[in-house]
Every structure is written in C-alpha cells, then in structure tokens.
Amino acid sequence: MIGNIFSKFFQFLIAMLKSIGSFLKDAFQSLFDMLFDLFRWLGELLARLFQALIDVLVSFFMVIYELIKGLLYLLYMIGVCAAKLFLILWEVAKLIWAFVVGLTTTFQSIFFTPGSGSGHGYGAVMGRVASGLNVLQMDVVAYILLFGIWIFGAFGVIKIIGSLRGVGE
Structure with missing residues (x-):
C-alpha cells in the first residue's frame, strides 16, 4: 500500500512537473x-527608416x-570655345599680316628703281621694261592697276574664306 501511495x-508529482514544464x-x-x-518588426522599421534616409542621401x-x-x-566647353576663338583670332591675324605684307610690297614696288642684275637675268629686262613705261608714263597706271588687282584678289579671297562654314570640323 505504501508503494501504491508513493507510486500515485x-x-x-511527475504529471504536475510535466504540466509545469x-x-x-x-x-x-x-x-x-x-x-x-x-x-523582426523593429528590424523592418529600422530598415524602412534607414532606406528612406539612404534614398534621401543618395538623391x-x-x-x-x-x-x-x-x-x-x-569649364570644358569654355576651354573649347577659348581654343576655337584663339584659332580664329590667329587666322585673322595671319590674314591681316598677309594683307599688310602685300600692301607694303605693293607700295614698295611703286618706288622700284631697276638696278644691276641679281644674277638671274631678269633684272636688266625689267629695267628696260620700266624705262619703256617711263617714256609712255604708263608705270604709274601699271602700279595702280597692280594695286587694284591685288586688292580685288584679297577681297575675293576674304569673301571665299568667309563663305566657308563648318569646314574643318
């Protein structure tokens, strides 16, 4: 009987411990x-908050x-424009310089006095042509016509160069 009581x-006790467990x-x-x-909810909340913050920072x-x-x-385009402007001004300066050199050469040839030959054989012939023109007084007209031809040629070249657009690009 004691065994039965202890068993029960x-x-x-085991049932109680099992139910408590x-x-x-x-x-x-x-x-x-x-x-x-x-x-998990806090993690998702922080992810959403930080994602919004990251999106704001990235934007x-x-x-x-x-x-x-x-x-x-x-800045790059300003540099390109400056380089193009420099090239244009350089070409205009070369054109003006060529005009000045041609003009001074033309004016210098007005005062041409034939001298001794320079070894090429044309100096004496040019001297005789100039003296023949002096007799007829055509040397001044020839120089004026030469100057006119040169000026019209220069303006023609400037007009042709000015009409070229987009060449070389």
Whole structure:
C-alpha cells in the first residue's frame, strides 16, 4: 500500500512537473516568439527608416554629382570655345599680316628703281621694261592697276574664306 501511495504520489508529482514544464515551455515559447516578432518588426522599421534616409542621401548626392558634372562640362566647353576663338583670332591675324605684307610690297614696288642684275637675268629686262613705261608714263597706271588687282584678289579671297562654314570640323 505504501508503494501504491508513493507510486500515485510520484505519478501525480511527475504529471504536475510535466504540466509545469509544458506551461513554462509554452510560456517561454510564446515570450520568445513575441520577442522575435518584436525584433523582426523593429528590424523592418529600422530598415524602412534607414532606406528612406539612404534614398534621401543618395538623391542629395546625385544632385551634387550632377551639378559638379555640369560645371566641369561648362569649364570644358569654355576651354573649347577659348581654343576655337584663339584659332580664329590667329587666322585673322595671319590674314591681316598677309594683307599688310602685300600692301607694303605693293607700295614698295611703286618706288622700284631697276638696278644691276641679281644674277638671274631678269633684272636688266625689267629695267628696260620700266624705262619703256617711263617714256609712255604708263608705270604709274601699271602700279595702280597692280594695286587694284591685288586688292580685288584679297577681297575675293576674304569673301571665299568667309563663305566657308563648318569646314574643318
């Protein structure tokens, strides 16, 4: 009988411990499930908040990047325009210099006095042509016509060069 009482007592004790253990297991499982859900919710919340912050920062820095890119492109195009302007001014200066050299050569030839031959054989012939023109007084007319031909040729060249657009690009 004592064995039966102890057997029933231990069965009751074991059943009680099993129910307490089951209760504790269910309680801790519910607690940890709730904590896991809480941490998962906090993680998703932080991810959404940080994603919004990251999106704002990325869009802000993209604007700054595009602004810097635009400014650098502006500087590049200013450099290209400056180089083109320099090339245009250089060509205009060469054209003006050629005009001045041609004009001074033309004016210098007005005062040409034939001298001794320079070894090529044309100096004496030019001297005789100039003296023949002096007799007829055609040398001044010839120089004026030479100057006119040169000026009209220069203006024709300038007109042709001015009409060329987009050449060399």
